[in-house]
Amino acid sequence: MKSQVRAEIRYYIDARKAERFKLKLFELMSLNSFPNPVNQTLYFNNEEHEVPFTYSIRGRRYEQKPFKERFKLKLSDKWIFEVKNTRSEHGRFIRHKRRNEMLPLREILSRVKRMSRLARIRIPHKLGLYAAASYSRNHFLESDRRVRVTMDEDVRYFTFEGLAGTMLGASNRAIVELKISPGRTGSPLVRKIHGLLRKENAEQGISKKATIFNLIEDRSRKSGEAYKEPSHNTEIKAKVALDAEDQDIFPRIRSDLSEGRIEGFRLSNSYPNVMETGKLYHYVQVPTHEYVRFETSGQSRSATIKENFQVVQDPYRLGNVIKRREIEQPLQADMLKMPYKILTRRRKYFMVERNGGNREYAVMMDRSTHRGHELYQLEVEDVLNSPSPRTETRSINDVASMANYLIEEYSLEPTTLTKNQWLMSLPN
Numbered sequence: 001m002k003s004q005v006r007a008e009i010r011y012y013i014d015a016r017k018a019e020r021f022k023l024k025l026f027e028l029m030s031l032n033s034f035p036n037p038v039n040q041t042l043y044f045n046n047e048e049h050e051v052p053f054t055y056s057i058r059g060r061r062y063e064q065k066p067f068k069e070r071f072k073l074k075l076s077d078k079w080i081f082e083v084k085n086t087r088s089e090h091g092r093f094i095r096h097k098r099r100n101e102m103l104p105l106r107e108i109l110s111r112v113k114r115m116s117r118l119a120r121i122r123i124p125h126k127l128g129l130y131a132a133a134s135y136s137r138n139h140f141l142e143s144d145r146r147v148r149v150t151m152d153e154d155v156r157y158f159t160f161e162g163l164a165g166t167m168l169g170a171s172n173r174a175i176v177e178l179k180i181s182p183g184r185t186g187s188p189l190v191r192k193i194h195g196l197l198r199k200e201n202a203e204q205g206i207s208k209k210a211t212i213f214n215l216i217e218d219r220s221r222k223s224g225e226a227y228k229e230p231s232h233n234t235e236i237k238a239k240v241a242l243d244a245e246d247q248d249i250f251p252r253i254r255s256d257l258s259e260g261r262i263e264g265f266r267l268s269n270s271y272p273n274v275m276e277t278g279k280l281y282h283y284v285q286v287p288t289h290e291y292v293r294f295e296t297s298g299q300s301r302s303a304t305i306k307e308n309f310q311v312v313q314d315p316y317r318l319g320n321v322i323k324r325r326e327i328e329q330p331l332q333a334d335m336l337k338m339p340y341k342i343l344t345r346r347r348k349y350f351m352v353e354r355n356g357g358n359r360e361y362a363v364m365m366d367r368s369t370h371r372g373h374e375l376y377q378l379e380v381e382d383v384l385n386s387p388s389p390r391t392e393t394r395s396i397n398d399v400a401s402m403a404n405y406l407i408e409e410y411s412l413e414p415t416t417l418t419k420n421q422w423l424m425s426l427p428n
Helices: 015-028 105-113 188-199 208-222 249-258 333-337 389-410 419-425
Strands: 002-005 007-014 038-045 055-063 070-072 078-089 092-104 128-141 147-161 164-170 173-180 234-242 265-267 275-284 291-295 302-311 321-330 340-354 360-370 373-384
Touching: 007 015, 015 128, 015 147, 015 173, 015 188, 038 208, 055 105, 078 105, 092 105, 105 128, 128 208, 147 188, 147 208, 164 208, 173 188, 208 275, 234 389, 249 265, 249 340, 249 360, 249 389, 275 419, 321 389, 340 419, 360 389, 360 419, 373 389
Parallel strands: none
Antiparallel strands: 002 092, 007 173, 038 055, 038 128, 055 078, 070 164, 078 092, 128 147, 147 164, 147 173, 234 321, 234 373, 265 340, 275 291, 275 340, 291 302, 302 321, 340 360, 360 373
C-alpha cells in the first residue's frame, strides 16, 4: 500500500494550443520519455454504480497506439492492476494506492468480481469491466521530483459489452495535471506553470472517469433512457446528512423500493437506472441573488441562479424541506471576472415515482469537494414550473415523505446545509 499527500489540479487546454504550451514546459522542466507513450486504462464498476466515490479500480498498460474505435480485449493480456482510495483528513486529501504489476485480465476480473466490500462499504452486486480511456501522455518532472506535470492528448473514451469496446467520445482538448508535493504549491515554478496556463485560457476540469459518466448520461438522455429535467423555475428539495462510510445506503434504498418497503413510492418505470455524473462549478456571490453557479469545463455555457431560499413546513416536521427559485440564463462575460470558489461535485441518482401517479422525483447522493474538504449528502428533489399552491403542497409532502423514510430507516440526520453555505464556510 502506497500513501501520498499532494495537491492535484487538472486543467483543460485547447488542443491547438497544446504544442505551444508543451514547448514552454520544456524550458522549465525535464521531459521523462517512455518507449510506449500511449496509456490504455480500464475502469471497473457495475450498472448500479456501487464503486464508492472515493475509489477507483483500474487496469493500466502502456502501448504504441490508442484503442481503435472498436476493439476486443483478450483475457490473457497483462495489465497493471490498481485500487486507489482518496480520503479527506484534516483538510487534506490522502491517496492510498494498491498496485499489482502485470496480471492477466482473467485474474483481474476474477479479483474484481470477488470484491464484496471496499473498506466498510458493501458492494451488493458483482463488479466487472465498465469503461476505458486511451491517451498519449507527456510527463514533465522538476529535478527533485516534487512537482510533476502530465499532459494527455488524443483522449478517447469507451464503453464495453463483455470484452468488446466501442468508442463513446473523444476530447478536442488536452488535459494537463499538476501533481505538487506539500510545501511546493507556492513555489516559483508552480506559479510560472499557472501563469502559462492562464495565458492559454486553460480551464479547470474533471477526471476522465467522471467525463465517461457524463458521456454515458448524455447518451442515455438522448435515447430517452435517462431523465431529462423539464423547464422549471422552482426547486423543492429535502436534504439529509451522510457520512463517507455510509455510501452503501444508496443501493439499499433502491432495494427497499424494489421490495415495496417505502410506502407510496416505487422505482420509476421510465427511468429505472442509476446515473452518475461529475461536475466542476464556479460559485459566485452576488448581492442580488443567493448565489450564481456556472460550469466552464463541460459543454454548458449557462449560469444557474438560486434565490428566495426558504425552509417550508412539511407534514413530518423534519425542518429540512427547502423551496427556492432556480433559473438558468446565458453565462455573462462579467461573471467570469467575479471572485469565485470552485466546487467539484460527484453525484449518483435514480428516479422514483408515486404509486398511481405520474410525478417523477430524484433520489440523489452527492460528494462535494473543495481542496482537501468533502461533504456527503442525500437529497430528494422535485422541480416545478410556476406551480399552483396545490401542486407545490403535493410536491412538498411527497419529498418530505421520502426523506422521512430515509431518516427513520437509516438513523440519518436532516439538514438544510446547501453546498454554497458549506463552500463559503471553508477557508480559502
